[in-house]
Amino acid sequence: MRQFEGRTLPHQLDDVEDQGLGFDLGTVFSRRTVLGALGLSGVGVALAACSPNSTTTAPTTTTTTTPTSEAVTAFTELKSETAGPYPGDGSNGPDVLELSGVERQDITTSIDSDTVAEGVPLTLTMNIVDMSKNNQPMEGAAVYIWHCDAPGRYSMYDSELANETYLRGVQITDKYGQVTFDTIFPGCYTGRWAHIHFEVFPDRASITDSTNNILTSQIALDETAAASVYALDVYGNSLSNLNNISLESDNVFSDGWDQQMAHLTGDATNGFIASIDIPIDPTTEQIQSMGGPGGNAPGGPDGMAPPQRP
Missing domain, CATH: 2.60.130.10 (Aromatic compound dioxygenase)
Known part of the structure; x- marks a missing residue:
C-alpha cells in the first residue's frame, strides 16, 4: 500500500495533496513537532511544506502564522448513532x-x-x-x-x-x-x-x-x-x-x-x-441521531430492540 512519511494514504489512487483535511492536519502537526525541535515554530512553515509547489528556501519570520479560522472550524462533530442489537461490547451480554x-x-x-x-x-x-x-x-x-x-x-x-x-x-x-x-x-x-x-x-x-x-x-x-x-x-x-x-x-x-x-x-x-x-469533541455529551421511518430495528437484521445506550 502507498505511504507518505510512514503513514498509509487513505485514498490510495489520489496524490498526496488530495488525501483530505484529516490527513493534511496529521502531516501538519507531525511536522510541527520536527520544526519545534529545530526552533522553527509556526504552522505556516509546516503548511508550506505540505504544498506540492513548496521549495527548500530557508524560512523567515514573515512565514510564521497561526492556524486560520477555516482550519479550526472545518470539521463538524460526527453524529452519534445507535450501537444496534449486536455490539458485542458487554452492554447487552457478549463482550x-x-x-x-x-x-x-x-x-x-x-x-x-x-x-x-x-x-x-x-x-x-x-x-x-x-x-x-x-x-x-x-x-x-x-x-x-x-x-x-x-x-x-x-x-x-x-x-x-x-x-x-x-x-x-x-x-x-x-x-x-x-x-x-x-x-x-x-x-x-x-x-x-x-x-x-x-x-x-x-x-x-x-x-x-x-x-x-x-x-x-x-x-x-x-x-x-x-x-x-x-x-x-x-x-x-x-x-x-x-x-x-x-x-x-x-x-x-x-x-x-x-x-x-x-x-x-x-x-x-x-x-x-x-x-x-x-x-x-470529547468534552461534549453524545446526542444520538435517529433517522426517519423505514427498516427494522436500527443495526440488526431481525428486528431485535437495540440495547439502551448512555
Whole structure:
C-alpha cells in the first residue's frame, strides 16, 4: 500500500495533496513537532511544506502564522448513532472487548479459532480528529469496529456464529490519529443500508466498560460499490436487500449521511480501500441521531430492540 512519511494514504489512487483535511492536519502537526525541535515554530512553515509547489528556501519570520479560522472550524462533530442489537461490547451480554487478542488489524478471522469470514477484501482507515484541541489528531484513542458478514449475520449473536468473533476488533490511534482495519465488505440485510458500526474510547484502558466510549456511530458504504460486491454468490440476498432500501428510508442515515459516507476506491475483483474522517469533541455529551421511518430495528437484521445506550 502507498505511504507518505510512514503513514498509509487513505485514498490510495489520489496524490498526496488530495488525501483530505484529516490527513493534511496529521502531516501538519507531525511536522510541527520536527520544526519545534529545530526552533522553527509556526504552522505556516509546516503548511508550506505540505504544498506540492513548496521549495527548500530557508524560512523567515514573515512565514510564521497561526492556524486560520477555516482550519479550526472545518470539521463538524460526527453524529452519534445507535450501537444496534449486536455490539458485542458487554452492554447487552457478549463482550469481545474482554478477550485477549481483540486488538488487531486483521479482523477477518475469529480470535480463538481459524474461522474466516469470506467476502471481498476491504481496508478501512479512520482518521480520528480531536475537535477540542484545534482539530489535532487524537493519539492513543481506542477504536472498536464491528459489522455483519457477507450473508448479513453478526458473530457472537447469530445462532450459527455464537462461538465466533470475526469482523470485530480494536486498534489504537497512532500519532496521526489513524487506525486501519483489514476486513471484508459487509453484506446488506433486510431493512438496513450497508454499514459498519464503531465506538471510540479515549484510551486502551477504557474499553473494559462500554459506557466509557466518547462516540458511537456508523459508517455508510457506497451504493455502486455495494451492488458490484453483492452480485457475488457469497453475499446471498444482499443485492435484493440493497435494492429494497435507500439512504433516504434507512432508519439511521435518513437524517443525513454525507459525513458518514466512506471514501471508496477499488473494485469487487481486487478489493476496496475506504477512508473516513471522524471528528469528535470529547468534552461534549453524545446526542444520538435517529433517522426517519423505514427498516427494522436500527443495526440488526431481525428486528431485535437495540440495547439502551448512555
